[in-house]
Amino acid sequence: MTDLIGLYDYAKQRAIGVYWFTMDHAESLSFMDSDGDCYIAMDPWHLGTLAEEKTKLAHELGHCETGSFYNEYAALDVRQKHENRANRWACKKLIPEDELKKAVQKGYQEPWQLAEYFDVTEELIRKAICWYKYGNMAVDQYQ
Numbered sequence: 001m002t003d004l005i006g007l008y009d010y011a012k013q014r015a016i017g018v019y020w021f022t023m024d025h026a027e028s029l030s031f032m033d034s035d036g037d038c039y040i041a042m043d044p045w046h047l048g049t050l051a052e053e054k055t056k057l058a059h060e061l062g063h064c065e066t067g068s069f070y071n072e073y074a075a076l077d078v079r080q081k082h083e084n085r086a087n088r089w090a091c092k093k094l095i096p097e098d099e100l101k102k103a104v105q106k107g108y109q110e111p112w113q114l115a116e117y118f119d120v121t122e123e124l125i126r127k128a129i130c131w132y133k134y135g136n137m138a139v140d141q142y143q
Helices: 004-013 050-066 075-094 096-103 111-118 122-134
Strands: 017-020 030-032 038-042
Touching: 004 017, 004 050, 017 075, 017 111, 030 050, 038 050, 050 075, 075 111, 075 122, 111 122
Parallel strands: 017 038
Antiparallel strands: 030 038
16 A cells, blocks of 8 residues: 555656646646656646545556556547556555455445545545456446
């Protein structure tokens, strides 16, 4: 399990620039330039909690680490494929399967309890559970 400071340290070690900007239409985004260098933009005014910041940063790092990028003209299925890769990376980094099982054994059963335990969003907890249990991120199918 990685904490927020650990994620920023990870980005620094991997030479992934993380910058804070005010953005009108996004909470965060990542970009890889033609040299293969990756950059992340975060808008602190759109992030209400540290759990949201941690989850968004891990997701954007997931794009960088898996090379999962797309442009505005990409088909929706292509976009979803890249989003799923970034989310899987974030789940593995923030909510490793063995640690999730240990948390459940300790009595953390509800998604909100697990989200507090791992200091991530409930949405990411649901994706992790779905990924580890069913092998996909189709959270809506299993509610």
